Structures are given as C-alpha cells and as structure tokens.
Amino acid sequence: MAGKSICFGIIGCAKISRKLARAMSLAPNAILSAIGSRSIDKARRFAVENGLPEAVNVYGSYEEVLDDPTVEAVYLPLPTSMHVRWAVAVAERKKQVLLEKPTALNVADLDRILEACESNGVQFMDGTMWIHHPRTHKMKELLSDPNRFGELRSVHSIVAAGSDAHFLENDIRVKADLDGLGSLGHAGWYCVHLILWANDYMLPKTVTAFQGTIHNKAGVILSCGASMVWEDVKVATFQCAFLINLVMDVSVHVSNGTLHVHDFVIPFEETSAPFRFVTNTGFKELQLGWKPFPSEHVVVTDLPQEVHMVEEFVRLVKSIKDSGSKPDSKWPTISRKTQLVIDAVKVSIDKGCEPINVGS
Amino acid sequence: MAGKSICFGIIGCAKISRKLARAMSLAPNAILSAIGSRSIDKARRFAVENGLPEAVNVYGSYEEVLDDPTVEAVYLPLPTSMHVRWAVAVAERKKQVLLEKPTALNVADLDRILEACESNGVQFMDGTMWIHHPRTHKMKELLSDPNRFGELRSVHSIVAAGSDAHFLENDIRVKADLDGLGSLGHAGWYCVHLILWANDYMLPKTVTAFQGTIHNKAGVILSCGASMVWEDVKVATFQCAFLINLVMDVSVHVSNGTLHVHDFVIPFEETSAPFRFVTNTGFKELQLGWKPFPSEHVVVTDLPQEVHMVEEFVRLVKSIKDSGSKPDSKWPTISRKTQLVIDAVKVSIDKGCEPINVGS
Numbered sequence: 001m002a003g004k005s006i007c008f009g010i011i012g013c014a015k016i017s018r019k020l021a022r023a024m025s026l027a028p029n030a031i032l033s034a035i036g037s038r039s040i041d042k043a044r045r046f047a048v049e050n051g052l053p054e055a056v057n058v059y060g061s062y063e064e065v066l067d068d069p070t071v072e073a074v075y076l077p078l079p080t081s082m083h084v085r086w087a088v089a090v091a092e093r094k095k096q097v098l099l100e101k102p103t104a105l106n107v108a109d110l111d112r113i114l115e116a117c118e119s120n121g122v123q124f125m126d127g128t129m130w131i132h133h134p135r136t137h138k139m140k141e142l143l144s145d146p147n148r149f150g151e152l153r154s155v156h157s158i159v160a161a162g163s164d165a166h167f168l169e170n171d172i173r174v175k176a177d178l179d180g181l182g183s184l185g186h187a188g189w190y191c192v193h194l195i196l197w198a199n200d201y202m203l204p205k206t207v208t209a210f211q212g213t214i215h216n217k218a219g220v221i222l223s224c225g226a227s228m229v230w231e232d233v234k235v236a237t238f239q240c241a242f243l244i245n246l247v248m249d250v251s252v253h254v255s256n257g258t259l260h261v262h263d264f265v266i267p268f269e270e271t272s273a274p275f276r277f278v279t280n281t282g283f284k285e286l287q288l289g290w291k292p293f294p295s296e297h298v299v300v301t302d303l304p305q306e307v308h309m310v311e312e313f314v315r316l317v318k319s320i321k322d323s324g325s326k327p328d329s330k331w332p333t334i335s336r337k338t339q340l341v342i343d344a345v346k347v348s349i350d351k352g353c354e355p356i357n358v359g360s
Numbered sequence: 361m362a363g364k365s366i367c368f369g370i371i372g373c374a375k376i377s378r379k380l381a382r383a384m385s386l387a388p389n390a391i392l393s394a395i396g397s398r399s400i401d402k403a404r405r406f407a408v409e410n411g412l413p414e415a416v417n418v419y420g421s422y423e424e425v426l427d428d429p430t431v432e433a434v435y436l437p438l439p440t441s442m443h444v445r446w447a448v449a450v451a452e453r454k455k456q457v458l459l460e461k462p463t464a465l466n467v468a469d470l471d472r473i474l475e476a477c478e479s480n481g482v483q484f485m486d487g488t489m490w491i492h493h494p495r496t497h498k499m500k501e502l503l504s505d506p507n508r509f510g511e512l513r514s515v516h517s518i519v520a521a522g523s524d525a526h527f528l529e530n531d532i533r534v535k536a537d538l539d540g541l542g543s544l545g546h547a548g549w550y551c552v553h554l555i556l557w558a559n560d561y562m563l564p565k566t567v568t569a570f571q572g573t574i575h576n577k578a579g580v581i582l583s584c585g586a587s588m589v590w591e592d593v594k595v596a597t598f599q600c601a602f603l604i605n606l607v608m609d610v611s612v613h614v615s616n617g618t619l620h621v622h623d624f625v626i627p628f629e630e631t632s633a634p635f636r637f638v639t640n641t642g643f644k645e646l647q648l649g650w651k652p653f654p655s656e657h658v659v660v661t662d663l664p665q666e667v668h669m670v671e672e673f674v675r676l677v678k679s680i681k682d683s684g685s686k687p688d689s690k691w692p693t694i695s696r697k698t699q700l701v702i703d704a705v706k707v708s709i710d711k712g713c714e715p716i717n718v719g720s
Contacts, residue, residue: 150605227587229570239516241613258606266649
C-alpha cells in the first residue's frame with residue numbers, strides 16, 4: 001500500500017498493547033505515535049520495555065493521547081465497562097476506533113459507540129485477529145464451494161483459557177465492575193463470531209444457554225455455553241470457560257465433509273497455521289477403516305494475524321482519508337451481530353436457560 | 361487364553377454380521393458355529409460370500425440358531441425393535457447374549473432383557489467396539505492421572521454418518537417400526553457412552569436436548585443433540601446425525617489439558633489409532649504462539665477392536681462356564697446407564713427441550 005502512514009495512539013498498557021505495538025511496527029503504513037496510561041510511570045516503562053522509538057509521545061492520561069494532533073486512530077484495549085466512554089470520546093475527536101473485543105457489555109452500549117463513529121465519519125473495527133488470518137480466508141474459500149463441501153449443518157466451538165488460581169482471583173476479566181461478561185465476553189466472543197462466520201453472518205433464530213453456567217462470587221461468568229438454531233436445519237453449539245487449560249477448537253460439519261481447527265484464535269505458530277479437512281469420506285469394506293483419511297493443510301503467512309488486522313484497518317482508514325469515502329460498514333455490522341448473539345446468551349442464562357429469540 | 365472355545369451363533373445377515381464373523385475367526389477361543397437368516401438363501405449366500413467353513417450350520421430362521429445345541433452364545437445384530445423378543449429368547453435358552461447397540465428402545469425394554477439374562481445366569485454385553493480398543497484404555501490411563509490432567513470439566517462428542525439420499529430413504533435405521541430412535545440410538549449411543557466413560561460412568565444430573573431436532577416423515581430422529589450437567593462443574597454436549605458426512609469426534613477438556621480424537625468409534629486404520637493431547641499448555645511471550653504444542657500419540661494394535669470385544673465377551677463367558685461364577689455386572693450396568701441417558705434425551709426432545717432428570 002503506497003502513501004502516507006496512519007498514526008496510532010494506544011490507551012492502556014495492557015499485555016495485548018505490547019502485541020499491537022509490535023503489529024503497528026510490522027504493518028506497512030501504520031505508525032505508533034502515542035502511548036498513554038493513567039500512570040505516566042507505567043507508560044514510560046511500556047515505552048522502554050517495548051523499545052518504542054523516541055518519537056513516540058508518552059502520556060500519563062488517556063485524554064492526552066486523544067488530544068495529540070499526530071494521533072489519527074486509537075487502539076483501545078480497556079476493560080469492557082470503559083468502552084462506551086472512551087470509544088465515544090475517540091470518535092468525537094474524529095479519530096478512528098480500533099476497539100478490543102468484547103466491544104461492549106450489551107448491544108445498546110455498542111450502538112452508542114457505533115452511532116458516535118458514524119456521525120463523526122470515522123471507521124470502527126473490533127480487535128478480533130483470527131478473522132484476518134490468511135488461513136481463515138482459505139477455509140472460507142473451501143467451505144464456500146458447494147461441490148466440495150455441500151451444505152452447512154453444524155458448527156461447534158470451544159475456547160477456554162485461564163484455569164490458574166491467580167487468574168481466577170486477580171484478572172480484570174473476572175471483575176464485575178470491569179468485565180461483567182467474563183468468559184462469555186472474552187472467550188465466547190470468538191466462538192460466536194466463528195459460528196456467524198461459518199454461517200455467512202446469518203443470525204440464528206434462537207439461542208439457548210446450557211444448564212450449568214458457573215459464576216464467581218462477584219457474579220461474573222466463568223464458564224457457560226449455548227446451542228443455537230437457524231430457520232433451516234443448521235445448528236451450532238459453543239462453550240467458553242476460564243476453568244480449562246488453553247483450548248481454541250472449532251469443527252464445521254457440512255453435508256459432504258468436516259473441517260477441524262484446534263488453534264483458530266491464536267495459531268500454534270506465528271508463521272504457519274494448520275487445519276484438517278475431509279470430504280466425501282466413508283468406510284473401507286467391512287468398515288475396517290476410513291477412506292479417504294482427513295488431510296492436514298498448512299497456510300503459511302509472512303506476517304502474523306494481528307498485522308493483517310492492522311493492515312485491514314489502515315486500508316479502510318486511508319480510503320476515508322484519501323478518497324473521502326464513508327466508513328466501511330462490514331466490520332461494524334459483524335461486531336454488532338456478534339454482540340447481539342452474546343446478549344441473547346446472557347439473557348438465556350439469566351432466564352434459566354430459556355430459548356431466546358435473537359434481536360436485530 | 362487356554363481351553364475350550366466358545367461357539368457363537370449369529371441371527372441376521374446384516375453388514376455388521378460380516379465384521380463379527382471375521383472377528384470370531386480372528387479371536388482366540390471363539391468359533392462361529394451357526395448363522396441364521398429369515399431367508400435360507402440369504403444365509404447360504406452369507407456363508408459363501410464370507411468364506412465360512414463347512415462346519416458352520418446355516419439356517420433359514422432365527423429359532424433354529426437358538427435351538428442348535430452347538431451354539432453357546434448368540435450375537436444379535438437385529439433392528440432395535442426386535443431386541444426384547446430375541447434377546448430374551450436367547451437368554452431363556454441359557455445362551456449368552458451379545459447384543460448390538462442401541463440395546464433397546466427404552467430402559468424398560470432393556471430391563472426385560474437384563475432380567476432374562478440375570479435369571480438365566482447368562483452374560484450380557486452390548487456390541488460397542490471402541491470401548492475395547494487398546495487406545496481407549498491408554499486414554500483412560502492418561503485422563504485418570506490427576507497430576508497430569510487435573511479435573512474433568514467438559515466433554516464434547518459428535519458422531520454422524522449416512523448423509524446420502526439412499527440411506528435416508530431405505531436404511532432400517534430410519535424406519536419407525538424397526539429403529540425408532542434413529543440417529544439418537546445409532547450415533548448418539550456412542551456419544552453418550554463416551555461421555556459416561558469420561559465421567560467414570562457417573563450419571564449426569566439433568567439432560568437437555570438442543571432445539572432443532574430433525575425428524576423424518578415417519579417421526580424417526582435424523583439429527584439431535586443435548587447438553588448435560590453433573591452435580592459439580594462438569595458439563596457435556598453431544599450431537600448425532602444422519603445428515604452429515606462421517607464424523608466421529610470427541611474432545612475431553614480437563615483443568616490441565618485437552619484430549620482430541622477424530623475417529624473414536626472406528627479408527628481411521630485397523631492396526632493403529634491416534635489421539636492428540638496436551639497438558640499445561642500456554643502462550644509464548646506476547647501470545648505469539650503456543651507452548652507446548654499438542655502432541656499426537658498412536659496406539660498400535662495387532663487385533664482390531666471388534667476382536668478385542670469378542671475376546672472380552674469370551675473371557676466372561678468362560679468364567680461362567682469354567683468356574684461357575686455369576687455373570688459379570690460391569691457391561692450390563694454400562695449399557696443400562698447409557699440407555700438411561702438416551703431415554704432422558706428422548707424425553708427432553710418430546711417435551712420441547714425441557715431439562716430432564718436422569719433416572720436410575
């Protein structure tokens with residue numbers, strides 16, 4: 001991509017900010033120009049520890065990052081309960097919004113953010129990385145070939161992490177005032193987005209939480225799951241938990257075959273990502289084995305998925321800046337659909353696992 | 361195993377009978393001594409096509425197999441609706457019962473079979489093969505090591521087969537008068553047994569069917585699924601379908617790790633069977649990848665799983681015959697627990713996906 005770079009500010013020195021700072025240094029046409037924390041010491045330490053260039057402005061508040069005239073786009077890795085306030089503030093300063101997921105505590109809050117972005121003519125995108133990995137595009141290409149895979153029938157996903165005692169006591173993702181959705185927001189967001197992706201972003205008709213949701217003492221969801229159905233024969237299930245060692249599974253089952261991925265959120269390795277698929281398989285004579293076997297495919301990538309994400313965001317922002325076009329609606333629409341399903345799961349949990357119609 | 365062999369009769373020339381006839385020829389101390397079909401022509405053709413020795417008696421009725429004095433044990437691959445009549449008839453002739461799964465249309469029917477076996481002092485076992493595979497024992501050994509895997513949290517399984525139009529029109533497993541449980545009985549039986557196996561055969565507290573069960577015009581289940589919960593934090597989900605290309609997946613998620621198998625019912629290959637597991641995995645610095653990766657393990661077996669099944673059955677039968685001991689209760693108990701959960705899923709489906717307490 002040619003032309004002038006887009007300058008980013010980051011507000012908050014969360015661990016994930018380190019990954020994004022690196023991604024901005026690797027992405028063409030992206031420059032990190034400011035980092036801010038509520039503590040100037042923390043911001044300075046972040047700059048040193050991550051080897052940021054001297055040109056990067058370091059601030060002891062989020063406001064200063066937003067007011068920095070060099071900053072054109074802001075990445076927000078803040079706790080979910082702070083998203084409305086800060087994402088709206090960024091948009092109101094006519095700066096582009098790259099917001100960590102889950103985007104909000106509910107769709108009403110997300111709508112406040114999206115409205116602020118729209119009325120100020122700025123791009124919105126959430127920070128889901130796997131959707132930008134070349135593997136994801138390759139899998140979609142295969143799944144979209146009806147001669148090969150046939151019709152979608154079923155998707156299952158489980159994402160889990162954070163089973164250690166320290167995480168379960170201290171992490172912001174288990175604090176009611178910071179990230180009230182807990183594992184549903186953090187791990188479930190990936191599952192729900194994945195399920196919608198496999199369904200070409202068609203919303204399910206109803207969502208029903210599984211019995212057995214686990215909350216911590218503060219009422220934050222540590223583990224839950226749900227099934228969902230569409231108007232036709234399609235079904236999907238997912239489970240998300242903080243109580244299980246790292247899992248990032250997805251299985252897509254179609255009339256003619258199956259796709260398996262065990263590292264869909266963060267690939268086992270940065271530069272290559274595997275998936276397994278099989279079509280039109282059956283048994284050998286007497287069912288003594290399978291024919292053909294599933295085969296493993298590896299998608300090699302020169303840049304990690306978070307760099308592809310930053311590149312996509314920069315592409316959209318440059319289109320606004322360079323051509324005066326309106327912000328792209330694809331990513332905000334996907335974020336909103338994901339949030340709608342997350343909301344429905346939450347309502348189903350709160351209503352004792354009643355089936356909930358998914359809103360619009 | 362030393363000593364006299366056990367002589368088997370088979371009633372019904374289903375495809376699966378060919379596999380069992382071969383297993384009996386491969387298993388030490390098992391001999392196929394009679395085959396019967398309602399059509400003598402079909403029985404004769406079966407004998408020829410499978411190269412059965414001349415000594416095998418060939419009959420044009422099931423009764424003759426049961427009355428054959430050489431027959432000590434009978435394998436019944438009949439449609440589920442015929443199980444009570446024929447399994448009870450076998451037991452009443454003091455012959456041992458190896459019964460195809462699903463064992464019955466409901467637990468009341470299974471109890472009639474189990475009572476007949478018990479009162480006649482004969483062994484009962486259902487025809488689930490995977491449970492006898494050396495891989496299954498190896499996986500259990502690993503999962504049972506709390507230092508390695510920690511506590512069980514979640515199990516997910518999906519088994520599917522039979523997505524072609526011919527199967528969906530003609531197979532006995534989609535006929536209401538023959539196999540009323542459809543995919544729940546045939547594919548779901550494996551999932552439920554697997555889930556119980558992972559839970560050391562502790563029954564779940566409640567079972568809730570997923571929305572979206574698909575029946576054919578005759579009311580037979582083509583596709584369904586359910587979630588289940590235990591008294592503690594454990595959950596399990598499964599899906600079973602006739603509308604999806606061959607799938608035989610299981611994932612077991614524990615506090616310290618994960619186990620994945622993609623061919624648990626029938627291994628990809630007859631002589632070796634893979635599984636993948638990982639414990640205490642996490643991310644590399646900046647979450648740029650996983651450390652350690654899941655590793656693949658292959659369990660080699662000199663005999664296929666159905667031979668191990670026949671061997672186990674023969675071992676129990678010989679113990680009755682040689683030592684006069686009572687029939688072993690392990691396998692009947694497992695069959696009954698599996699049937700209890702299948703029953704609860706069926707009731708939940710029929711009651712619009714209400715949570716159902718699992719009986720005893």
